[in-house]
Amino acid sequence: MKERDKMNYYNEIKQELTNNEITKRVKDYSKNTSDLNTYYKVGKLLSEAGKCYGEGIIKDYSERLSTDLNKKFSVRSLYNMRLYYERFCCNEKLQPVAAILFWSHYCELLRIKDDNEIIYYVNICKRQNLSKRELINKIKYKEYKRLDEDERLRLINKEHNNIEDLVKNPILIKNSYNYIELSHRSSSNSATAASLGRLL
Numbered sequence: 001m002k003e004r005d006k007m008n009y010y011n012e013i014k015q016e017l018t019n020n021e022i023t024k025r026v027k028d029y030s031k032n033t034s035d036l037n038t039y040y041k042v043g044k045l046l047s048e049a050g051k052c053y054g055e056g057i058i059k060d061y062s063e064r065l066s067t068d069l070n071k072k073f074s075v076r077s078l079y080n081m082r083l084y085y086e087r088f089c090c091n092e093k094l095q096p097v098a099a100i101l102f103w104s105h106y107c108e109l110l111r112i113k114d115d116n117e118i119i120y121y122v123n124i125c126k127r128q129n130l131s132k133r134e135l136i137n138k139i140k141y142k143e144y145k146r147l148d149e150d151e152r153l154r155l156i157n158k159e160h161n162n163i164e165d166l167v168k169n170p171i172l173i174k175n176s177y178n179y180i181e182l183s184h185r186s187s188s189n190s191a192t193a194a195s196l197g198r199l200l
Contacts, residue, residue, distance in 0.1 A: 010058055025052075032102050033099065035103050036098070036099050036103060036106075039080075039081045039084055039085075039103065040081075040084065040085055040098075041084075041087070042078070042081045042082075043081040043082045043083070043084050043085025043086070044085045044089070045059070045084055046058060046078060046081060046082040046085070047086055048175070050082065051060075051064055052164050053160065057080045058075055058079055058082070061073075061078060062074060062075045062078050065078075073151075075141045080106075080107050082108055083110045084106055084110060086100075087107070087110060089117075091115065093115045093119070094115055094118060094119070095166050097119055097122040097123075098116070100122055100125075101122060101126070102124055102132070103123055105122075105125055105132055105135055107133065108136055108139060109121060109122070109135075111139075116152065117145075119145045120144045120152065120155060121135060121138065121139065121144065123155070124138065124143075
């Protein structure tokens with residue numbers, strides 16, 4: 001009898017820890033989705049404002065936002081938001097990869113001019129679960145440029161065709177014991193899982 005109770009406690013503890021890991025991942029994903037959505041909208045507004053009032057508007061808004069919101073909004077960060085909107089969201093080739101990575105990854109990719117190179121690095125990040133630092137190293141050592149042309153095309157075309165299947169709704173996270181479908185766990189997680197399905 002005591003051995004069974006011991007296993008019950010263990011199983012409950014294991015389940016709580018597993019649920020906590022899942023919740024952390026959902027929160028990270030949800031926060032990133034919210035960040036990307038916000039930066040897309042801000043980037044769009046900055047792009048429109050720049051057309052009306054000129055390039056200096058970003059510096060003006062940076063100073064005013066930093067004062068009004070009591071948080072630093074650098075010219076560079078606002079510029080990156082505008083560039084994110086213009087490069088990823090207004091470009092049919094890059095649109096499918098606009099909401100896959102974390103914001104810090106996109107800030108590094110914004111410096112790259114070649115769309116195919118960006119797609120290559122997005123796919124590598126996703127497939128190898130690269131950190132920002134690992135992505136920076138791959139870009140620094142010109143991994144994409146060292147590939148021969150046939151290999152580049154093969155990787156880009158193969159990955160680009162499959163890109164839509166990377167984020168599914170409802171989200172399934174596999175632990176070593178079973179799949180947990182987040183949209184059916186509880187009403188609060190249902191709302192979270194439903195909101196995760198809404199990308200840009």
